[in-house]
Amino acid sequence: MTCLIRLLEMPEAREPVLVEGLPGMGFVANIAAMHMIKELGGRKFAVITSSSFQDFAMTVEGGGIRTPVNELYYCPQDIIILYGNTQAEGSLGQYELCWEVLNLVKKMGCKMVLTMGGYRRERVLGRPRVYCAATNQGLLEEARRLCDGVIVGNIYGAAGLLLGLGKVLGLEGVCFLAETMDIYPDPRAALEVLKVVSRFLGFEIDLSKLEEAVFLTEELWKELAGEERREKAF
Amino acid sequence: MTCLIRLLEMPEAREPVLVEGLPGMGFVANIAAMHMIKELGGRKFAVITSSSFQDFAMTVEGGGIRTPVNELYYCPQDIIILYGNTQAEGSLGQYELCWEVLNLVKKMGCKMVLTMGGYRRERVLGRPRVYCAATNQGLLEEARRLCDGVIVGNIYGAAGLLLGLGKVLGLEGVCFLAETMDIYPDPRAALEVLKVVSRFLGFEIDLSKLEEAVFLTEELWKELAGEERREKAF
Amino acid sequence: MTCLIRLLEMPEAREPVLVEGLPGMGFVANIAAMHMIKELGGRKFAVITSSSFQDFAMTVEGGGIRTPVNELYYCPQDIIILYGNTQAEGSLGQYELCWEVLNLVKKMGCKMVLTMGGYRRERVLGRPRVYCAATNQGLLEEARRLCDGVIVGNIYGAAGLLLGLGKVLGLEGVCFLAETMDIYPDPRAALEVLKVVSRFLGFEIDLSKLEEAVFLTEELWKELAGEERREKAF
Amino acid sequence: MTCLIRLLEMPEAREPVLVEGLPGMGFVANIAAMHMIKELGGRKFAVITSSSFQDFAMTVEGGGIRTPVNELYYCPQDIIILYGNTQAEGSLGQYELCWEVLNLVKKMGCKMVLTMGGYRRERVLGRPRVYCAATNQGLLEEARRLCDGVIVGNIYGAAGLLLGLGKVLGLEGVCFLAETMDIYPDPRAALEVLKVVSRFLGFEIDLSKLEEAVFLTEELWKELAGEERREKAF
Numbered sequence: 001m002t003c004l005i006r007l008l009e010m011p012e013a014r015e016p017v018l019v020e021g022l023p024g025m026g027f028v029a030n031i032a033a034m035h036m037i038k039e040l041g042g043r044k045f046a047v048i049t050s051s052s053f054q055d056f057a058m059t060v061e062g063g064g065i066r067t068p069v070n071e072l073y074y075c076p077q078d079i080i081i082l083y084g085n086t087q088a089e090g091s092l093g094q095y096e097l098c099w100e101v102l103n104l105v106k107k108m109g110c111k112m113v114l115t116m117g118g119y120r121r122e123r124v125l126g127r128p129r130v131y132c133a134a135t136n137q138g139l140l141e142e143a144r145r146l147c148d149g150v151i152v153g154n155i156y157g158a159a160g161l162l163l164g165l166g167k168v169l170g171l172e173g174v175c176f177l178a179e180t181m182d183i184y185p186d187p188r189a190a191l192e193v194l195k196v197v198s199r200f201l202g203f204e205i206d207l208s209k210l211e212e213a214v215f216l217t218e219e220l221w222k223e224l225a226g227e228e229r230r231e232k233a234f
Numbered sequence: 235m236t237c238l239i240r241l242l243e244m245p246e247a248r249e250p251v252l253v254e255g256l257p258g259m260g261f262v263a264n265i266a267a268m269h270m271i272k273e274l275g276g277r278k279f280a281v282i283t284s285s286s287f288q289d290f291a292m293t294v295e296g297g298g299i300r301t302p303v304n305e306l307y308y309c310p311q312d313i314i315i316l317y318g319n320t321q322a323e324g325s326l327g328q329y330e331l332c333w334e335v336l337n338l339v340k341k342m343g344c345k346m347v348l349t350m351g352g353y354r355r356e357r358v359l360g361r362p363r364v365y366c367a368a369t370n371q372g373l374l375e376e377a378r379r380l381c382d383g384v385i386v387g388n389i390y391g392a393a394g395l396l397l398g399l400g401k402v403l404g405l406e407g408v409c410f411l412a413e414t415m416d417i418y419p420d421p422r423a424a425l426e427v428l429k430v431v432s433r434f435l436g437f438e439i440d441l442s443k444l445e446e447a448v449f450l451t452e453e454l455w456k457e458l459a460g461e462e463r464r465e466k467a468f
Numbered sequence: 469m470t471c472l473i474r475l476l477e478m479p480e481a482r483e484p485v486l487v488e489g490l491p492g493m494g495f496v497a498n499i500a501a502m503h504m505i506k507e508l509g510g511r512k513f514a515v516i517t518s519s520s521f522q523d524f525a526m527t528v529e530g531g532g533i534r535t536p537v538n539e540l541y542y543c544p545q546d547i548i549i550l551y552g553n554t555q556a557e558g559s560l561g562q563y564e565l566c567w568e569v570l571n572l573v574k575k576m577g578c579k580m581v582l583t584m585g586g587y588r589r590e591r592v593l594g595r596p597r598v599y600c601a602a603t604n605q606g607l608l609e610e611a612r613r614l615c616d617g618v619i620v621g622n623i624y625g626a627a628g629l630l631l632g633l634g635k636v637l638g639l640e641g642v643c644f645l646a647e648t649m650d651i652y653p654d655p656r657a658a659l660e661v662l663k664v665v666s667r668f669l670g671f672e673i674d675l676s677k678l679e680e681a682v683f684l685t686e687e688l689w690k691e692l693a694g695e696e697r698r699e700k701a702f
Numbered sequence: 703m704t705c706l707i708r709l710l711e712m713p714e715a716r717e718p719v720l721v722e723g724l725p726g727m728g729f730v731a732n733i734a735a736m737h738m739i740k741e742l743g744g745r746k747f748a749v750i751t752s753s754s755f756q757d758f759a760m761t762v763e764g765g766g767i768r769t770p771v772n773e774l775y776y777c778p779q780d781i782i783i784l785y786g787n788t789q790a791e792g793s794l795g796q797y798e799l800c801w802e803v804l805n806l807v808k809k810m811g812c813k814m815v816l817t818m819g820g821y822r823r824e825r826v827l828g829r830p831r832v833y834c835a836a837t838n839q840g841l842l843e844e845a846r847r848l849c850d851g852v853i854v855g856n857i858y859g860a861a862g863l864l865l866g867l868g869k870v871l872g873l874e875g876v877c878f879l880a881e882t883m884d885i886y887p888d889p890r891a892a893l894e895v896l897k898v899v900s901r902f903l904g905f906e907i908d909l910s911k912l913e914e915a916v917f918l919t920e921e922l923w924k925e926l927a928g929e930e931r932r933e934k935a936f
Contacts, residue, residue, distance in 0.1 A: 001333045002326075006402060049402050051329030057394030057409075063367045063374050063384030065407065067398025089325065091791065095753030099703045133765045140765045150765030160759030164769025168708060168751050173767065175759075235567045240636060283636050285563030291628030291643075297601045297608050297618030299641065301632030323559065469801045470794075474870060517870050519797030525862030525877075531835045531842045531852030533875065535866025557793065 003050045003088075003096045005104060011045050011074035013108045017201060018080045018101070018171075022070065022087050022158050025118030026180030029159065031190035031210075032116055032197070033083045039205050042073035042081055048101070052093020053086050070097065072104075077203045080105055087157055098161045102169050112139075113166040113173045114201070115159035116193050118180035119151065128179035128189045130196045135163055135173040143174050146196050151177055174200070187213040237284045237322075237330045239338060245279050245308035247342045251435060252335070252405075254316045256304065256392050259352030260414030263393065265424035265444075266350055266431070267317045273439050276307035276315055282335070286327020287320055304331065306338075311437040314339055321391055332395045336403050346373075347400040347407045348435070349393035350427050352414035353385065362413035362423045364430045369397055369407040377408050380430050385411055408434070421447040471518045471556075471564045473572060479513050479542035481576045485669060486569070486639075488550045490538065490626050493586030494648030497627065499658035499678075500584055500665070501551045507673050510541035510549055516569070520561020521554050538565065540572075545671045548573055555625055566629045570637050580607075581634040581641045582669070583627035584661050586648035587619065596647035596657045598664045603631055603641040611642050614664050619645055642668070655681040705752045705790075705798045707806060713747050713776035715810045719903060720803070720873075722784045724772065724860050727820030728882030731861065733892035733912075734818055734899070735785045741907050744775035744783055750803070754795020755788050772799065774806075779905045782807055789859055800863045804871050814841075815868040815875045816903070817861035818895050820882035821853065830881035830891045832898045837865055837875040845876050848898050853879055876902070889915040 021033020036042065053068035060066050070084030088097045102113070119131055129148035133155065134140035144150065154160065155175055163173035176196050178189035191210050198205045255267020270276065287302035294300050304318030322331045336347070353365055363382035367389065368374035378384065388394065389409055397407035410430050412423035425444045432439045489501020504510065521536035528534050538552030556565045570581070587599055597616035601623065602608035612618065622628065623643055631641035644664050646657035659678050666673045723735020738744065755770035762768050772786030790799045804815070821833055831850035835857065836842035846852065856862065857877055865875035878898050880891035893912050900907045 001329055004402070047402065049329075049399065051326045051333075053325065053329075055325045055328040055391060055395045057367075057389045057397045059367045059385045059387060059389065063378065064371075065367050065369045065389075065397050065401075065409070067394075067401065069398075091755065091757045092753045094757040095703055095751075095755075099753075133759075133761045133767050135767045137766075144765065151761045153761060155759045155761065155767075157757060160769075161757045163759045163767050164771075165751065167767075167769065168706070168749065175767070235563055238636070281636065283563075283633065285560045285567075287559065287563075289559045289562040289625060289629045291601075291623045291631045293601045293619045293621060293623065297612065298605075299601050299603045299623075299631050299635075299643070301628075301635065303632075469797055472870070515870065517797075517867065519794045519801075521793065521797075523793045523796040523859060523863045525835075525857045525865045527835045527853045527855060527857065531846065532839075533835050533837045533857075533865050533869075533877070535862075535869065537866075 001049070001051055003048065003100045005100055006047045007045065008047065009045050011043070013074060013080065014078050015109045015111055016078045016080045016105065018082060018105045018110050018113045020082045020113070020115040020158055020162050022082060022084050024087070024157055024159060025120055026182045026186035026189050028118035028178055028180055028186055028189045028193055029116035031185060031187050032194045033081050035190065035194060035210050036075065036205065037073050037081055037083060040075035040077055040079065040203065042075040044071050045074050046072035048072070048097065050088045050093055050097050052088035052090055052096070054089065072101070079201065079203070080108070080110065094158060094161055095165070098158055098165050102162065102165055102171065106169055106171065111171055113162050113171050114197065115162050115173070115175045116197065117155070117159040117177045118182055118186065118189055119177035120182045121179045124179045124181055128192045130176055130178045130192050133175045135167050139172050139174050143200060146199050147176065151175065187217055235285055237282065237334045239334055240281045241279065242281065243279050245277070247308060247314065248312050249343045249345055250312045250314045250339065252314045252316060252339045252344050252347045254347070254349040254392055254396050256316060256318050256321050258321070258391055258393060259354055260416045260420035260423050262352040262412055262414055262420055262423045262427055263350035265419060265421050266428045267315050269424065269428060269444050270309065270439065271307050271315055271317060274309035274311055274313065274437065276309040278305050279308050280306035282306070282331065284322045284327055284331050286322035286324055286330070288323065306335070313435065313437070314342070314344065328392060328395055329399070332392055332399050336396065336399055336405065340403055340405065345405055347396050347405050348431065349396050349407070349409045350431065351389070351393040351411045352416055352420065352423055353411035354416045355413045358413045358415055362426045364410055364412045364426050367409045369401050373406050373408050377434060380433050381410065385409065421451055469517070469519055471516065471568045473568055474515045475513065476515065477513050479511070481542060481548065482546050483577045483579055484546045484548045484573065486548045486550060486573045486578050486581045488581070488583040488626055488630050490550060490552050490555050492555070492625055492627060493588055493650045494654035494657050496586035496646055496648055496654055496657045496661055497584035499653060499655050500662045501549050503658065503662060503678050504543065504673065505541050505549055505551060508543035508545055508547065508671065510543040512539050513542050514540035516540070516565065518556045518561055518565050520556035520558055520564070522557065547669065547671070548576070548578065562626060562629055563633070566626055566633050570630065570633055570639065574637055574639065579639055581630050581639050582665065583630050583641070583643045584665065585623070585627040585645045586650055586654065586657055587645035588650045589647045592647045592649055596660045598644055598646045598660050601643045603635050607640050607642050611644070611668065614667050615644065619643065655685055703753050705750065705802045707802055708749045709747065710749065711747050713745070715776060715782065716780050717811045717813055718780045718782045718807065720782045720784060720807045720812050720815045722815070722817040722860055722864050724784060724786050724789050726789070726859055726861060727822055728884045728888035728891050730820035730880055730882055730888055730891045730895055731818035733887060733889050734896045735783050737892065737896060737912050738777065738907065739775050739783055739785060742777035742779055742781065742905065744777040746773050747776050748774035750774070750799065752790045752795055752799050754790035754792055754798070756791065774803070781903065781905070782810070782812065796860060796863055797867070800860055800867050804864065804867055804873065808871055808873065813873055815864050815873050816899065817864050817875070817877045818899065819857070819861040819879045820884055820888065820891055821879035822884045823881045826881045826883055830894045832878055832880045832894050835877045837869050841874050841876050845902060848901050849878065853877065889919055
C-alpha cells in the first residue's frame, strides 16, 4: 500500500496554499495547524495512511482507538492544511507521502507550499523570534519583511522535504520556524509563527484561545521555575 | 513479491468476523486462535507469505520443514481466523500484510475485525483480567459489558494495525487483551480472552482442553514457585 | 529494479532440479556448486542482479572488475545450478530473488529444489557428517538413506527460503548440510555434500580435483595445528 | 516515487561517455566534475530526485533553499556528467538511481561509463598517484598507460555500481581513483584525476582554476602544519 490517500470529498479550491502542520520540534507546526483548522473552519477532505507510520494503535480515554494518521483540511480562505499525529518514518516513507500530497494539491490548483516548525535554541528569552527561508527571491523578500531573519541550517522532515519536492513539481515554497527549546509542546512559538503566517497569507485569525494557552503554559512554567529556584535555595 | 495470498478455496462466508490470532505477548492470541480453529472446526482456505517474514526454514522433528507463514481459516460459525507462526517484521511488512488480509475479508463480506492479545503486567494475581478497546461507541459499550475495563496505552503489531487499517476500509474493530506476565506461553490468559470473545461473538466453544492446559501449566508453575520458595528459605 | 534476471539463452530443460550453491557457512554450497558446474559442463544461461546486493565493485588482479552477481547454469544432466559470489541482503531482497528464480525454473519444468550448505559445529572429527531435511515424507526417506541423520534447527538464507517458497509454488524441496567449523572455506564438507547429492540425483561426477583441494587444505591445517601445538608446548 | 528523473531538455548526443562525479572520498570526483562542467560548458538537462536521498532541505546564505539532488549535464565534447550534492543512501537507493541513469544515457547512445573518486591513503607524499580499473582488457590497457597502476580492493558507491550495472546493460566501464587522505575536500587529487581523464577521453581542459585551488589549499595546509610543528616544539 505504501502511501494511501482516501478522499472524503473534493473541495472546490481556487489556487490554494498548502500549509504543513505535522508534529515536530516543540509541536510548533502541529499546534499552529490545529488552531488554524479550528479558527478558519477547516473541513477534513482526505485521510492519509502510510506503511511508514508506526504499526500500532493508540487508545484514548474510555477505550476508543486512535491510529497514526495524516489528514488534509480545506479552509474557506483557500488554504489546505496537512495535519496529523505522526510523520512517516524513514526517508522513503517521507518522500512517498510528501510526493503524493504535493501531486494531489497541485491538481487542485496549488502553486505554493508553506511549511512551519520550531527552531531549536538553548534558551528563548522574551518573544520567540521567527525565521524564514524560501525557494525563490521574491517570496523570500516578502517573508523577510514579516519576520526576524533567515533560517541557518537544515530544515528536517516534512517541513523541509515539501519545499524540495515542491520545487521539483514547480511549486514555490516558504518556511517559517519559531524559536523553541523543544522540551515541551510550545504554544508560545506556535503563536508567533501563526502571527507571521496569517500576515503572510493575508487571512484574519482569532488568536485569543492560543494566547490563553500560552498564558496558562507560562504560569505553569513560572511556578515550576519558582519551585526549582526554591529547591535550589536550600 | 512483498505479500502474497494464495487461496486454497473460497469459503461461502456471509458476514464473517475476522479474528486475529498471531504470535505476540504471552502467545495469548496465538493459543486462543489455535484452540478456536480446533474446536470450531476451522478450515484453512488461504496461505500468506510475505517478504517481511524471516528468511529461513525451520526443521521439525524427523527432518520435516516448516516455514514462516500466516494462514486464514474459515469456521462454520462465520468466523475467519488469521493464524500463523510469525508476524511480518517492520512497519512496511505489517501494513502490507494487514492491508491485503483486510481487503480480502472485506470482499468476503466482513464488516468487523476482532483482535486479541496479552496485556503485560509485572504480576498477575488470580484470574487474568481482560480489557477492551473499540473503534466506535456502540461496539465499545458491548465489549465493556463483558470484560474488566478498557485498555490504556498502545496496541502493538497486527492486533493494533488491523483495527486502524480496518477503520480506513470502513470495518468496525474491537480488541480484547488479557493480563499476562509475558514470560511464557500463557494458556490461562488465552482462556480468559476466549471466554470473553465467545460471549461477544455469540458462539459456543468447548474450553475443556484449554482448561487442562491451564491446569498443567499452573501445576508446573506452583512446583517451580515452591522450589523457588524452598530455595529462598535457605 | 529490485531483482533483475537477464537471460543469455533458454536451455531446453526437461524436468530440471534446481540446485542452490550460494556463499554461506564454510562456503560449502558455493564450493560444491562450482565443482559441479566445472565437472558436469554447466553453461551459464542467466545473470541475476539485485538491488539488495552490496553497492560496490570488486577489483581482480590486474585491474579487472567483478561485481556482486548471481548466475544460473544449466548442466546436461538436467540440473540447474544457482551460483554466485553473494547472497541478497535482508529479508526482502532474499525473498524477491528466490521468488524470481523459482518462478523462472518452474516455467522450465522444474519440480524439485535441492539446497546445500554447512552445519556449524564446534569441532568436526573425521569425515564431516551430512544431514538432511525435506518438504515431504517420500523425499525425506530417500534423503535419509543416503546421509547421517536429519537437520535440527533453522536453515538460514537462500538454502532455507528456496525450500519454503518452493513449497508455495508447488515444488518439492530437500536440503543437505555438511558439518563444518565455518572458520575457513571448507572443501572437505563440500566433498561430503557432493557425494550425497550425486547419489541422490543420480549423476556421475569426478571428485578428484575436490579431493586434491581437501588434501592440500588438510596438509596446511595440520601444519598450522602442529605449529599451534609447538607454540602451546612452550 | 523511488527515483525520479525530470528531463529539462534532450541534448543531441552522439555516443556520449557518462562521467560520474558524485560526492565521495575527499570529494575528488565531485570537485573534478564541477570543474569539468564549468570549463567544458556543461548544460544541465536532467534533475534527479530519489526517496533514498536524505529527508531535509538545506538553507543557503540569505535564506535560500537547497535540496538533496543529482543532476545530469551535457558537454559539447559529447560527455554526460552525473553531478550532485549527495549519493542515494542504502543499497536499494543506489541501485535504483544508477540503473535509471544508465538506462537513460544508454538510450542517448552511451557505450562507456567513466567513474572517478578518491583512493584512501594514510599519507600522500608529493603528487597523488592515480589508479585505474576497467571492465574489459582493451579499456584497461588504455587506462594503465595513462596512470600509475591498478586499483586493489573495492570501489564503493556509485563509482563502483555504475561499472557493474553498466556491464549488465552492455556498457564498457573504467574507473580512475586518485590518492587522498580523505580528511578534507581534496582539489589536488581532483586535479590529478582530471589530467588523466582528459587525456583518456581526449578533450582539452583549462586546469588553471583548479591549480589555483590546489595552491591555496596547500598554502593553508602548510600553515596549519607549521603551526602544528610549532605547537609540538613546545
